[in-house]
Amino acid sequence: MDCFVQSGKHARLSCEWIEHGLAFAPRSVHACCVLHHGDLGWPLLFEFQGGTFDIGRFLSARADLAAALNTDRALQCRSCPLLKNYPRDNGDFILRKVNLSHFTACNLHCTYCYLQKERCATAWWNDDQQVRYGHSPVDLLPVFRQFISSGFLSPQAEVFWGGGEPTLMPGFGDLLQLILEYGPWVTLTTNGTRFNHTLAKTPLANLTIICSVDAGTRETYRKLKQGDQYEAVWENLADYAAGGKTLVTKYILVPGNTDSGEIIAFLERSSRVGVHHVVLDVDAFHPVLTKEMQICIAFAREQARALGLKLDINGCGAINLTD
Numbered sequence: 001m002d003c004f005v006q007s008g009k010h011a012r013l014s015c016e017w018i019e020h021g022l023a024f025a026p027r028s029v030h031a032c033c034v035l036h037h038g039d040l041g042w043p044l045l046f047e048f049q050g051g052t053f054d055i056g057r058f059l060s061a062r063a064d065l066a067a068a069l070n071t072d073r074a075l076q077c078r079s080c081p082l083l084k085n086y087p088r089d090n091g092d093f094i095l096r097k098v099n100l101s102h103f104t105a106c107n108l109h110c111t112y113c114y115l116q117k118e119r120c121a122t123a124w125w126n127d128d129q130q131v132r133y134g135h136s137p138v139d140l141l142p143v144f145r146q147f148i149s150s151g152f153l154s155p156q157a158e159v160f161w162g163g164g165e166p167t168l169m170p171g172f173g174d175l176l177q178l179i180l181e182y183g184p185w186v187t188l189t190t191n192g193t194r195f196n197h198t199l200a201k202t203p204l205a206n207l208t209i210i211c212s213v214d215a216g217t218r219e220t221y222r223k224l225k226q227g228d229q230y231e232a233v234w235e236n237l238a239d240y241a242a243g244g245k246t247l248v249t250k251y252i253l254v255p256g257n258t259d260s261g262e263i264i265a266f267l268e269r270s271s272r273v274g275v276h277h278v279v280l281d282v283d284a285f286h287p288v289l290t291k292e293m294q295i296c297i298a299f300a301r302e303q304a305r306a307l308g309l310k311l312d313i314n315g316c317g318a319i320n321l322t323d
């Protein structure tokens with residue numbers, strides 16, 4: 001199979017996650033949080049119930065995955081678009097990419113979210129017990145202290161924090177503060193429905209706040225999110241922007257929000273609250289780009305240009321479309 005063909009004497013297949021990353025799910029540690037090729041991805045390294053993080057076990061599980069990958073035995077990595085050739089592994093590992101998905105409670109019910117998907121137990125995110133475990137998350141504060149004191153985590157790392165709604169998590173502010181003070185760049189996805197003091201007030205600049213609003217009107221928001229917090233979200237985002245935070249608003253294209261007036265209203269509102277960067281994406285679990293979505297994107301490009309907004313089309317789902 002093509003993706004396992006290597007070139008060069010010492011070349012080997014790998015990806016940026018295997019080289020430098022790990023992902024936390026409610027009770028497990030994974031090589032990545034990539035969901036870009038069907039139901040594959042998120043290769044399991046080991047179960048994790050909290051407490052001391054066994055770095056030796058992590059390195060050994062990672063080495064096993066890397067070896068399996070190069071002998072066509074890593075089924076979850078098969079056809080992954082992030083695979084490429086790397087030079088020989090020199091055995092040094094420092095953590096430069098971390099994903100936090102260990103908390104799964106949320107106060108919204110977005111129609112496209114994994115939390116609303118059928119529980120068929122083929123992966124942690126559609127396993128009822130795993131999702132319930134995520135309501136009582138493992139405490140990662142001591143784990144990050146350990147990562148920092150041991151030098152395992154690079155101060156230049158990237159931390160991607162999703163959920164659930166992270167600001168609902170007990171200890172959210174302390175963990176965020178610890179990571180920000182050490183240095184990694186945190187990209188945090190919040191639904192924006194609750195004003196969070198730490199997000200608003202931290203003077204540290206190594207933070208990007210992403211909020212997927214997905215609607216330009218209260219009615220569409222209500223239908224997609226099963227909640228009526230549209231105005232509250234924009235108010236909170238305006239407060240974060242006023243405090244100088246780097247803010248990105250996101251619009252996941254689904255069949256119910258592709259009207260051009262809808263996306264134009266979303267872009268205008270983003271601009272008004274002080275956002276300079278917007279991202280369009282498709283549903284990661286149903287990565288289809290319909291004719292209506294393509295027309296909507298064309299409108300969005302034009303409107304973003306007129307408003308001086310940076311517009312990207314990428315994220316969780318869109319990478320599927322490059323296949």
Ligand code: SF4
Pocket residue numbers: 014015016017018031032033034040041042043076077080081082083
């Ligand atoms: S699924 Fe892709 S990104 Fe994840 S570990 Fe495998 S090759 Fe890397």
Ligand code: SF4
Pocket residue numbers: 106107108109110113114115163164165190191
């Ligand atoms: S806000 Fe995020 S976690 Fe909550 S339901 Fe929506 S997509 Fe899911």
